[in-house]
Amino acid sequence: MASPWATPEELRKHLRLPAIDEAAAAAAIAAAETIIRGELRQDIDAVTDDTALLVGNGRRLLNLPQMPVTAVASVHQDGVLLTHGTDYRWNRFGILTRLGEPLWRGRLAGCWPLDADVTVVYSHGYPVVPAAVKQVCLQLAGRAWVRTSTAVATESLGDRSIGYDKDRTGEELTAYELRLLEPYARGPESR
Template identity: 75%
Template structure:
């Protein structure tokens, strides 16, 4: 697995603490990474030689589930090896375009046949996690550190306090979600 996105020292500085339990901080940051990955529906870290099995959709474009794509080693269509630049092309956004010659009235003959098996071996992810993703991870871990039980309210004697439930523990805020949006993949890639 890739290196952690943030260190206990990053969390200590974010929380402005004199000292921090490194093991607990690392565990909290790891939990925050899991939540951010789930929200993004992306692995984020660089992965080389990942294999994905897709199903043809009857269109010229098909989306790979992870981005950014940094290399495509091979594409097989129902077991037949395709050639990059002749049979398909790819871009960093994870779009595989089926190439073909125009036919009558400019329609294209090539598409990813409906229900065909499309097997792709490719590299994807970021060599260094984007700063915004790292910051959201630290903020999420920081909130969980300050409010470990995700308490929304507390009462002591005649005093009671209520906190914003969306800012408790492991819930991403709307602002954090908007920061993560450029790194997320939409449902069209599934």
């Protein structure tokens, strides 16, 4: 498990509080991290030797699910080890490019074969959480901390049912925060 993106002390300072319940603050930070990871569809934290199971698409490019990519240890296509620089290349945006002549022995060698199993062992993420991501995490955790009591959107009496509104709990990212996070999101396929 990666280190938290922020500490309870940083949340206390962000909220300008004299004291803070450290366990509750850590939980609010963890919840904010989960929301941000879900929005970005990225782990953000540095991960070494992660395995991605991909399927060939009949084209030259395949996208790895996480970025930035910091290293590719191996690529196997249908169990056959491929060679970097000869069979494929990669970039930090998580794009694997299949190399080779367009036609080789009557087939497309420069493409990932349609429905081929492609297994990639690679490293990705940021060794230090980017400042913008950390700031959004603190803002989200801070809103959730402040607005917990005003979050009830619906309430029932029979069998006691309470519904919460994410916007009123502070768990919804604002348009400004989404713009701050945009560079860290999994982009379009052509990225």
